Structures are given as structure tokens and as C-alpha cells.
Amino acid sequence: MRIPESEIYFVAIVTFSFCPRSTVWMDVYTYNNCVHQWTDALFRFACKCTGNEEDARDIVQNSFVVLWEKRDAVFAEKAKAFLFQVAYRQSVDHYRKKKGLVGEEHAAQHHTGPDRNHDLKKVLDDALSRLDDQSRALVLLKDYEGYKYEEIEQITGLSDAQVRVYLHRARKVLKSFIVRVDNLI
């Protein structure tokens, strides 16, 4: 039986109207919802990656500008991963441009020598600053946002083996800082 074209258009229009927004491309309303949902999380990620709030704001603003420009090619449900992907790439580029200076700044700001501060959070933040930018970004994606290894691969563009190597290296460093503090207690 041949289905008339009017019936096909009617079904398509009704389906498009009632399907959830996450399955459709982004519009201005979905974009604004992403701003309210993910701005702070993106800012925390950029702050920890760069160690500088001003640079982190620039990264966040650039990330949302790119999202708005690419809104016709991004599904609403993939917006968060897209934002963190852009922020990750800008953070890595930021570190590449300011390689030597940033490392020294981090050492001056966060290094506490033989750790006397028993606050676990501060110890971990200190340990985080000791990591390389790649491992730091992966630890933040894993611990701050709860992404799985597979999702981290898609965001960073790294392979499964690379993600495991960087993350396991970072965990060992963090664990060594904790053990060292425990031993000093």
C-alpha cells in the first residue's frame, strides 16, 4: 500500500514536535540551558587545568562561542562533552604556549615541600599540581565530571592505552602523596 506524502509529512512533524529536545539539534533555548548547567563545571575544570582564573574564563567563553557557532552540528545531549572537548584542547594549547612560566608558577603556588598539611584535600590539590598537563586533565575529567575511560577517549582524542597509562600514572602520584602524608602522621 502506497502511503501518501501528506501522511509522511504529518507523522514527521508530530514526531519532531513531541520528541525530547535532547534528540534534536541545538536551538537558542537548549544553548541557554547548557550555559546554566555546565558553566561552573567547565570553569572549575579550566581553573584546575590552567591554574589561573582569568585564563579559565577565557577558555569558558571561547568554549561557548564555539558551541554556538557549531550548534547546527551538535546534538543537545552531546553538548557537555563538546564543551569539555573544546576546553581540554584550549587548556593544552594554553600550556603549550606558556610551558615554562606556568610550571614555575604552579611550583611557587602549590609546592609545600615535605607535606606538613594533613588536609587530604589540600594534599591532593598539591599532588594534582605536580602532574603533567595531560594527566591532570584526565584526572579532572575522571574525578570532577565522572566520565568513563571510553568517554575520556572521545573527548581527548586519545587511545584506550594512552588514557590508561596517563591515568594510572596520575593515580600512583596521588597515592604516593597520600601515603607520604600518612607516614608523616
Add this chain to the structure above:
Amino acid sequence: MVNLENYEEYLILYADGELDEAAETVLMAFIAEHPELKGELAAYEAAHLEPDESLVFGAKESLLRPVPARKVIPLKSWWAYGAAAGLLVLLGVRLARFTDRPALSGQPAIASNAAAAHRPVIQQVTVAPVTVVVNVVQVQLPPKTTPMPKREATPRTVPASEIAAIAPVSSPLAVETMTPALPEAVMSTPPLATNDQKTSSPITFGAERPEILTALKDAANERIEQVRKIRKAIKGADIAVSLGQTELFTLHF
């Protein structure tokens, strides 16, 4: 397979939540076998960062995009628009229902009853049941050389073919019912000589009223069809013909 060379990788994967249930079971069994590794497992579980909620972007409004203004069309007489919309919906429903029905204009008129209504009622003949007893006053039997035998105590059997010679007659004795074969005799057989002077002659209208003749012919044909149906139905049955209380003969079909 967890061993002392690769257990640390399994501890990190377990702390990151990347192990499936089967691998977790194996790892827990290995830890149970090596209790000294429990402290190391606890250290890896503690080596996870918590989001710093104090870091807030602040000026989110600068990131928002303007929403296009909605056009407001004032309706001064909204009730008129509502009534018009309701009327359109009603017309649409009616039109849809009308188009779903088959074409009404193309249906031919029912002619069978109309033609039958114009036919004059010639004779009301009730189709008698198979076992009816018919009172026949005068019967003209074919001449015979031999004297007519005395009427037997038991009625004699008359073949069905002689029934065709029986003509309907009016007599003092009322004819309660008429056999289905009589109408056929009216049209096909010549009038029979009877003693009754009141025997009606065959109906001849001639050219005076041809339409009535046609109607009579149609009615007769209908009766003939009824008779044929009845003859088929009564095939194998018996019909007893009697005069008053006296049974004259029995017809065996």
C-alpha cells in the same frame, strides 16, 4: 588473572570503577588472600579528587544568547475567531464523514417492489400446506368405455396428470382452498364442459386493456413459480382429496 605483578593495575581500575563484576570478584578474592594489600587499596580509593564548589563562573548572563521576541497578535473579538474555528472544524468533520460514505446518487432505485405495487391484485391464493384437504365439487373425468365402478370404500388413487383437467368452478359448496395446480390449468388448458352453467369462461381481455393482461400474465407466472417450488417440496408426499367428510382419492407424488 590477578597476581602480585599486575595487582596494582587492578586496584586502580577498581578505584576508578572500571572493573566488571567478575573482575571485582577475582580481585576481592586476591585481596582476601593477601590482607597486606588492603591498605594499598584504601590509599587508591582515597586518591580521588572532589569538585571545588567554591569555583563559580559568576557572570553567566554574558554567555547567554538572546531569545527571539514572541509576536503578540491582539484579538479584539476573540469569540468571533473561536466561533469561526469551531465552524471550520465542524464542516471538516462533516465533509470527512460525507466523503467516507459510498456515492448516494449513483444507486439505482429499487424497482421490484414498485412494479409489484402497480400490479392489480387478481386473485388471493393462499398456498396450502402439503396435507391440506381440498373440497372439489365437480370433477370432469375423461370418458371411459367401461362403466364406472362403484366407489370403493377406500379412495382410489388418481395420477397427478389428471389433475390438470380439473377446472376451478364456483358452486354452492364453498371452495375453501384451491390447489396450487389450478392456476396453471387456467392458462394452458381449454375450458371443460361441465354441467354447471356458471362455469366461467377463460379470461380474455384482448386488446381492450393490454396492460391488465400483462399484469395478469406476470401474476400468473409468479404463481407458477410458487407451484413449481411447492411441487418440488411435496415430492414424495401424499395429498388426500375428499368431499366433505368423504375421502375421494389420495394423490401420491
